[in-house]
Amino acid sequence: MDGRRLYLVMVGIGRACLLVAVLTAVSLSPARADVTIGIAGPMGGSFADVGRDIKAGVEIAVAAANARGGINGEKIRTVSVDDKCEAETGAAVANQLIGKGVKAVIGHACTAAALPAARVYAGGGVLFLSTAATNPRLTDEKVGAGVFRMAIRSDREARAIADYLGKRFKGKRVAFVHDGSVYGQGLAEQAAKLFADDGGAVAMTEAFTPGEKSQNNLIGKIQDAAVSAVVAGALQADAAVIAGEMRTRGLNAALIGNEALALAEFKALAGDAAEGTVFFLPFVDKTRPEAVNLILSLEERQLMPTDTVFTAHAATEAAIAALAKGGDLAGAAAFLRKSGAATVLGKVTFDGKGDWREASYAPQVWRGDAFAPLP
Template structure:
């Protein structure tokens, strides 16, 4: 009997040791396939380098991070399925999803399972539902919409401005906020329309814009639709300036729209590539032939955020991480992050950018 007890004891010790040195599973989720897959690729590249760098420095609490990747294709139902899969894998942290329409339902699953998550999704409802597990490392549409709306009013006086959305949670939310900001300044959109994302022909919209004498299009949606609208507008002899949101950071816009991409303005957070504290990481990406545009640095920062929070909490348990994230301040490649009671970034900022010659930069 004593021998069996001793053997059982050694077995427990062995199991405990194995558990103590098991990998910590962290995850990303977003459109790894589908029409927005280039954004998913940005997220994956950012997270992969961050995990490699964190592991090279000893990991987190003496354990290595292992990255899981979920593909939701920006489809809400698929996002819920991905979330359930990640819960079953017992991840400690999620960076995702990307489309607000995916993040909102998926976050309910992670919240119920008590898994903390960081997101760049900008729809206000991401953090307005009272969930305690979600932390937004980007600003909100009711912040960038004001910046975009004010810029349009200030720089396009006397021009006819249309506001169009793609019916998504992100796109409609942003378009509504731009229209609201314009109207608060006494400028009513000359046209307010919606399109369906993913269509191959927007000539009907272009005809409406041309008939109404529209010169500026404020668009709530993604870069793929903007590229097609610009090409078809050019074919119809309509010169358009487009004001978009943070999803216009994708260089795929230039590939698809060609020189017409130079007509695109957009709002986005301060460019992390210009952050002196991030210079070494930016160089590492570029040395690997990866341009850290768009969401690349945000995915890197999300993994830094988790690692710092776990080190401060001395734990990867939900309650400890949630408390550390809510109370702490964290240094990342996108700057210092801290969060309010809703989980929103306390220091959001949006700048106006323009594409020129295949690169985007602040509007001069």
């Protein structure tokens, strides 16, 4: 073989070896894969607005994180499911999300869906931050170290209501009514107990049948009790019926309720009877500098900057930071409890149970077609 042919052969062998080396290196290197975050909530029905706002908050936070490089260089993608605010559906969609390989889930606004879903995520090693489930059981039962609540426990809501009553209705009679649900009954009865313990006058505590077109019997009892205020543990449709029939009978008692009364459906159903209705929401400071970009993104989507959007966005930021810093579920959970995360709502940390430390309630009131913080 002459020198030129030998040279060409050697070059060919060298290139082949280089190609094999490159392919071997690629095959042995860990492949980068997207980090998937699940979005769960009521995407239809009476609570569709809540599901829409959760989805928007998560997606905007994910887009911002991806613009910064994702999680340790890996892009983040989202997948959403409709839990219908139902227990059976909540568990089913939680299993679906685990099957899709999610590392974290944001959402499950309704306690009915959040409780069974939390057990599924705990068993699957998935980080879970609920944005609105308020029943104490979600964190009290300690189903898993990775279960967190980016909302406020309902027992703290009862305390806020009792404090408000003590300031505004001291020495006056107050009625407490509820729909018999775990949430509604628990809230009304706890608020009544705290109000009574503080020296307040509890005129009555009464259950009603939810879903009725009229609450005539209940309104009659309220009228006979001669109260100055009515605290209702009820969803928006039932609260609207109560508000409307109270006004029809000429009752001037103030109506005080929970966060369901913030939904547009309550105002639409109650109409003018919604005027002056007081309810409690988590305090969300939308004036922080971090809020500017979120508000601009919401304007592009033609969405309102609701509290739900802000808490979902903050929960997503916390989950992303935890996954980036903590690695596995245990590390992510420890990060949220010890270090906390910088979010649109400021630094967010969680206590040993998984409850949001910085959370607090603020009274809101319906005035015209919108509600605003109560001065």
